Amino acid sequence: MSSTAIELKNISKYFGSVVANKNVSLSVKRGEVLAILGENGSGKTTLMNMISGIYFPDEGEIFIDGEKATIHSPKDAFGYKIGMIHQHFKLIDVFSAAQNIVLGIEDKKRFNMKEYISRIEEIDKQYGFEIDPKKKIYEMSVSEKQTVEIIKVLFRGADILILDEPTAVLTPQETKKLFRILKKMRDDGKAIIIITHKLHEVLEISNRVSVLRKGEYVGTVETANTTETELTELMVGKKVELNIERKEPENTARRLEVKNLTCMDREGNKVLDSVSFTACSGEILGIAGIAGSGQRELLEAISGLQQISVGEIIYDNPKTGETESLVGKTPLQIREMGVRLSFVPEDRLGMGLVGNMDIVDNMMLRSYRRGKGAFLERKGPRELADKIIKNLRVVTPGLSTPVRRLSGGNVQKVLVGREIAASPTVLMAAYPVRGLDINSSYTIYDLLNEQKKKGVAVIFVGEDLDVLLELCDRILVIGGGKITGIVDARDTTKEEIGLLMTKSGDDKKEENEDE
Helix, strand or coil: CCCEEEEEEEEEEEECCEEEEEEEEEEEECCEEEEEEECCCCCHHHHHHHHCCCCCCCEEEEEECCEEECCCCHHHHHHCCEEEECCCCCCCCCCEHHHHHHCCCCCCCCCCHHHHHHHHHHHHHHHCCCCCCCCEHHHCCHHHHHHHHHHHHHHCCCCEEEEECCCCCCCHHHHHHHHHHHHHHHHCCCEEEEECCCHHHHHHHCCEEEEEECCEEEEEEEHHHCCHHHHHHHHHCCCCCCCCCCCCCCCCCEEEEEEEEEEECCCCCEEEEEEEEEEECCCEEEEECCCCCCHHHHHHHHCCCCCCCEEEEEEECCCCCCEEECCCCCHHHHHHCCEEEEECCCCHHHCCCCCCCEHHHHHHCCCHHHCCCCCCCCHHHHHHHHHHHHHCCCCCCCCCCEHHHCCHHHHHHHHHHHHHCCCCCEEEEECCCCCCCHHHHHHHHHHHHHHHHCCCEEEEECCCHHHHHHHCCEEEEEECCEEEEEEECCCCCHHHHHHHHCCCHHHHHHHHHHC
């Protein structure tokens, strides 16, 4: 089956003076997976939001199965059998999978949950999802939640599926399972559009790749006839070297030692359980783990944002030559000592940046306390903002543009760039390339390597295991708040790390006892 499912003709979308999409024309066939690639701010998500009914195009036409379509809302999109699976799930935690799947459907017949569950199980069996319809969302893994989202659109009859960064927080094993399911859907005649920044996944799962650059359509290539380098050149418009330079650590010394660290949440549950490790100057220590395994709590405990129940955090201060405990110190005191946290959350404006303030003012958030007069000094922050915009290629109308008006990836560049520019002795970078395009990501990797060369102890929390293996010197794997292994990045494999990610500390303890 190769008939055209969706055809876009000269689609344009404007937000004031900002051009999000301009004259984009492309098509998606039934029985294929089309990957959409582009740098941050290139208009990928805006384009998909017009197909799924969140935005309405200012110019151009959309055709479904050869007939002109008018899509004013997600409800209209479902009428055309279009379903979008967003990167951030829209589920109600206290409801079961089945309740979330049927929520909001319009059925003229009498509501019959038993019949609905039977239909869900049929879909589950057809594609091999393996989901329990009665299981509560709060009991599920990230992969299971994603499965619920996919079944939800299939249950409503969708045969055109759009997936936004579907593998962002999946283990390699979960990614392989998802790709098996997507291939079954493709073979079943469904049209699938996938947005991802992972080029090796694009080459593995897609049939064709459409590239956007600065809101405009560049072209479409057959996946079998292209390479990562060629796709990157199409995205960026020039040749880009896709190599992460990893040099051997030099003059390493203990910079941070964590001993038996235990932290509790408000309900009294352990979010960190007896965590111990050492971070050294001149090396990059990677942290791998399924989302919610304790990565956030660990970095927040080190930076003074998380209350510590038991344990020690010892910092060897290169400025004073003294060994100091970070436990009991305020976040500001820890920052002044040179321990910096650059945490990129799912909501980039929810932590670290103020959306209504411009880039210069957001730079000043880290320096205003040093002001000695009645007026704030803006020259330094303005120069820093200008440097970050140039070095990280932040797409913005100007320094005075409110941060909330930037694309998510460009907001992230401002957040990460500000922390790296602070010349820390310990830099904790959590998800610094989350959602960034390939070119911007490699810029961040280069910056982290520069910090390593300067003797900074870099702690890097990442989601892409391929990057962790290429960038880091050692990788600490965390599962359920416990360390399940610390491995040499040069000697391990993606599969080994994936297995460690799915274990708990108790599993590791039992293995040691068996040995």
